[in-house]
Amino acid sequence: MTTATATTPSSPSTPSAPGAAPSPGAWARIGGWIRAHLLAAVTFLVFVFMLAPNLVILWMSFNQPVGRFDYDWNKFSLSAWANPCASSEMCSSLGLSVQIGLLATIVATALGTMIAFAMVRHRFKARSGINSLLFLPMAAPEVVMGATLAALFFNTIGPGSMGFVTITIAHVMFCLSYVVVTVKARLAGMDPTLEAAAGDLYATPLQTFRKVTLPLVAPGIAAAALLSFALSVDDYIITVFTAGQRETFPMYIWGSVQRAYPAQIDVIGSLMLIVTMVIIALSQWLGRARAKSAH
Amino acid sequence: MTTTTTAAPPAAPGEVTPAEPRRRRNLTPWWLLLPGLLWLIVFFLAPILTSVLASVQSGNSDMGYQLTWDWGNYQHAIADYLPQYGHSLLYSVLCTVFCLVLGYPTAYFIAFKGGQWKSLLMALVVVPSFTSFLIRTIAWKTILSDNGPIVHTLNSLHVIPLTTALGWTTGNHVLASPAAVVCGMTYNFLPFTILPLYTSLEKIDPRLHEAGSDLYCSPFTTWRRITLPLSMPGVVGGTLLTFIPAVGDYINAQLLGNPNTGVVGQKIEDLFLRQTSGYPVGSAISVVLMAGTLILVLLYIRKAGTEDLL
Numbered sequence: 001m002t003t004a005t006a007t008t009p010s011s012p013s014t015p016s017a018p019g020a021a022p023s024p025g026a027w028a029r030i031g032g033w034i035r036a037h038l039l040a041a042v043t044f045l046v047f048v049f050m051l052a053p054n055l056v057i058l059w060m061s062f063n064q065p066v067g068r069f070d071y072d073w074n075k076f077s078l079s080a081w082a083n084p085c086a087s088s089e090m091c092s093s094l095g096l097s098v099q100i101g102l103l104a105t106i107v108a109t110a111l112g113t114m115i116a117f118a119m120v121r122h123r124f125k126a127r128s129g130i131n132s133l134l135f136l137p138m139a140a141p142e143v144v145m146g147a148t149l150a151a152l153f154f155n156t157i158g159p160g161s162m163g164f165v166t167i168t169i170a171h172v173m174f175c176l177s178y179v180v181v182t183v184k185a186r187l188a189g190m191d192p193t194l195e196a197a198a199g200d201l202y203a204t205p206l207q208t209f210r211k212v213t214l215p216l217v218a219p220g221i222a223a224a225a226l227l228s229f230a231l232s233v234d235d236y237i238i239t240v241f242t243a244g245q246r247e248t249f250p251m252y253i254w255g256s257v258q259r260a261y262p263a264q265i266d267v268i269g270s271l272m273l274i275v276t277m278v279i280i281a282l283s284q285w286l287g288r289a290r291a292k293s294a295h
Numbered sequence: 296m297t298t299t300t301t302a303a304p305p306a307a308p309g310e311v312t313p314a315e316p317r318r319r320r321n322l323t324p325w326w327l328l329l330p331g332l333l334w335l336i337v338f339f340l341a342p343i344l345t346s347v348l349a350s351v352q353s354g355n356s357d358m359g360y361q362l363t364w365d366w367g368n369y370q371h372a373i374a375d376y377l378p379q380y381g382h383s384l385l386y387s388v389l390c391t392v393f394c395l396v397l398g399y400p401t402a403y404f405i406a407f408k409g410g411q412w413k414s415l416l417m418a419l420v421v422v423p424s425f426t427s428f429l430i431r432t433i434a435w436k437t438i439l440s441d442n443g444p445i446v447h448t449l450n451s452l453h454v455i456p457l458t459t460a461l462g463w464t465t466g467n468h469v470l471a472s473p474a475a476v477v478c479g480m481t482y483n484f485l486p487f488t489i490l491p492l493y494t495s496l497e498k499i500d501p502r503l504h505e506a507g508s509d510l511y512c513s514p515f516t517t518w519r520r521i522t523l524p525l526s527m528p529g530v531v532g533g534t535l536l537t538f539i540p541a542v543g544d545y546i547n548a549q550l551l552g553n554p555n556t557g558v559v560g561q562k563i564e565d566l567f568l569r570q571t572s573g574y575p576v577g578s579a580i581s582v583v584l585m586a587g588t589l590i591l592v593l594l595y596i597r598k599a600g601t602e603d604l605l
Contacts, residue, residue: 031514043404046397047419050485053434054423060437071436072443111331122324130328137339139535141543141588143560147581148342150567151349154574155360173338176331234427236546237560241567253429257550261433269430276425280418 054273061266071261080263084271087262090252094268097249100164101232104171109225111172112179113217119180120187137177145174146241153242162244170242171235175228182227186220219287226279343585350579355572365575372579376562383558383584386473386548387541390480394488394537395530397481402492402529403522407501420489428483432550435479439469439551471553479547484540488533495529496522531599535592542588559584 064077085091115134119127137145149170153162194216198208236250243251253265350368354360373380405416423431439445446469449455458464463474499522507517523530545560559580566577 028508028513039400039404039408042397042400046401046485047416049397049482050420050423052438053431053482054426056434056437057426057430060434071433071440073437111334114327115331118324118327122327124324130332133332133335133340137335139539139592141539141560141584143543143545143563144581144585144588145339145342147563147567147577148346149338151574151578152338152342152345155345155349169338173334176334180331230425234429236429237543237564240564250427250429253427253433257433265430265433269426272426273422276422280422 054269057266057269058273061263061270063263063266065261065263077263080267084264084267086264089247090249090256090262090264090268093247093252094249096164096246097233100168100171100248101229104168104175104232105225105228107168108172108175108179108228109221112176112224112228113183113221115176115180116183116187120184134177134180137174138181142174142235142237146170146238149173149238150241159244162242163246166242166244167239167246167248170238171232174235174238175231178227178231179224182224183217183220186217186223190216222283346578347582349575350582352575352578354575360575368575368579369583371576372583376559376580379557379559379562380583380587382473382548382556383542383560386477386480386556386558387538387544389477390484390541391488391534391538393477393481394485395533398485398488398492398533399530402489402496406493406496406499407504417493420486420493424486429546429550432479432483432546435475435482435551436470439475439478441468441470445469465553470551473552473556475551476547476556479551480541480544483544483547484537487536487540491532491536492526492529495526495532499525527599531596534595534599538595539588539592543584 060073061080062076062078063073064075064079066072066074080086119130149166153159153166157166190213195208195212198212199205203211234250236254239248240251240254247255249268256262256265348362349360350372351362351364351366352360353363353365353368401420405413405420409416437443446455446467449458449469450467455464455467455469458474459466464472469475503521503525504517507521508514512520543560545558545564548556548558549561563577563580563584566573566580
């Protein structure tokens with residue numbers, strides 16, 4: 001085993017490592033070498049494919065637009081970064097998206113966490129039915145959810161009354177299932193003996209929940225909230241069906257493809273990526289610091 | 296445990312009065328579920344019902360709509376938009392296939408060769424998605440533009456006349472063509488394929504690969520007989536997570552396509568938001584799309600669940 005793998009340069013754990021006769025061994029080795037490098041090459045190209053738009057967005061955010069549309073590079077400029085709110089409509093739509101995102105996140109996280117607790121901690125009839133109901137919003141095409149909600153609002157409150165409230169209602173609806181899945185995973189992975197131990201040490205159920213359960217579930221709830229916020233701020237399709245006359249940030253971007261595409265959009269796009277990376281780095285660092293202080 | 300009044304769950308620490316908390320304990324899950332479930336029933340299930348009713352209404356936005364059980368809306372919804380259904384199905388199938396072809400090796404590489412970089416590589420899969428997907432899709436306009444390096448290279452290799460002959464591209468351009476739409480969709484949904492694939496590949500014990508090669512399996516046979524069957528949950532999950540949203544997607548067709556690449560979603564949005572009497576037919580189309588997707592998904596799950604694909 002070990003002598004054969006020594007000749008495959010990139011990966012000692014190549015599963016094709018032969019153990020016997022030289023001829024099939026050699027073939028397997030060549031196959032393994034090609035496979036290891038082909039795999040690495042394909043993976044590399046896929047990452048280029050996935051990251052290219054982000055690099056283009058960052059690059060184009062420094063572009064001096066030549067006309068109303070700047071899909072092609074013209075020349076370097078810092079003007080978009082110096083004045084990201086040059087278009088007041090863009091920034092007010094961004095503000096609306098953030099407001100809706102925060103509200104939808106709070107409601108969806110609260111409701112979804114409650115559902116997750118009920119599903120993991122309790123056994124009752126209709127559990128599997130409720131599971132399917134929770135799965136369906138994740139499986140339905142967005143345009144169908146948007147159209148059906150629009151039909152509901154048209155028929156009840158009328159198209160004129162649609163706006164902030166209807167968008168938020170819709171966002172809570174599609175975030176809910178993702179919150180349940182995320183918090184459920186965290187709850188299911190929790191050691192139940194910790195809560196039993198708290199009970200043995202005469203903690204009341206409320207104390208147990210506050211001092212033991214909640215801190216353990218908190219990372220799951222935080223992840224669910226972050227996911228909800230990202231889903232809500234990014235949604236276009238369901239929003240456009242429930243927005244009435246209001247314009248969220250994705251709707252502004254959509255309209256800008258017809259009107260004019262300012263480099264400021266690319267600035268916001270780059271900032272989104274940078275802020276996310278900072279949040280992830282911070283949470284990693286905090287997690288490590290907490291793990292250290294726990295010992 | 297099954298009856299509602301008499302059963303007492305075993306460990307209930309710190310409870311003083313036995314009769315009252317026992318009942319409360321049985322109702323607790325329902326109080327926890329109530330608000331969320333109501334939300335889903337009112338804003339997810341009820342709208343579907345409303346849509347079915349709306350699809351048999353007639354009228355227009357000035358006169359109001361009446362429930363006339365006009366099933367003719369379905370005739371319009373199906374017969375008038377056949378090309379759009381065709382495009383939606385074709386693009387989403389192609390997108391799913393490309394996502395699997397690109398996503399499987401990537402997930403495989405990260406799971407088995409990722410080593411200490413595993414979590415960083417998976418973060419790289421997810422992190423780009425935090426920039427608005429509309430901005431990222433529009434960035435493809437820059438990447439695929441006529442002055443860009445990709446189209447330039449393809450033109451100098453004389454690839455584009457070939458793809459134009461096949462109907463994938465138009466003229467000397469890649470933008471505003473079916474190829475650009477499928478490229479954008481594949482890009483948009485690739486993370487949704489990689490995540491479940493990675494989760495199921497990661498669970499596979501790498502010693503099984505060694506066992507396969509010890510038993511004189513070629514690497515390909517090892518993959519076909521051991522890895523692939525064990526990763527089927529990821530393949531099925533990835534396919535569903537990609538195909539279902541892709542069927543309804545119209546962002547890519549709108550931003551990267553041309554008027555001849557219209558998909559069902561564009562028509563639904565148009566009928567709902569821009570035409571004065573469109574929304575009964577729009578509702579009928581969404582009911583057809585929903586039912587069609589559901590049937591395809593159920594057929595696929597049955598097929599993938601009962602027999603191995605190879």
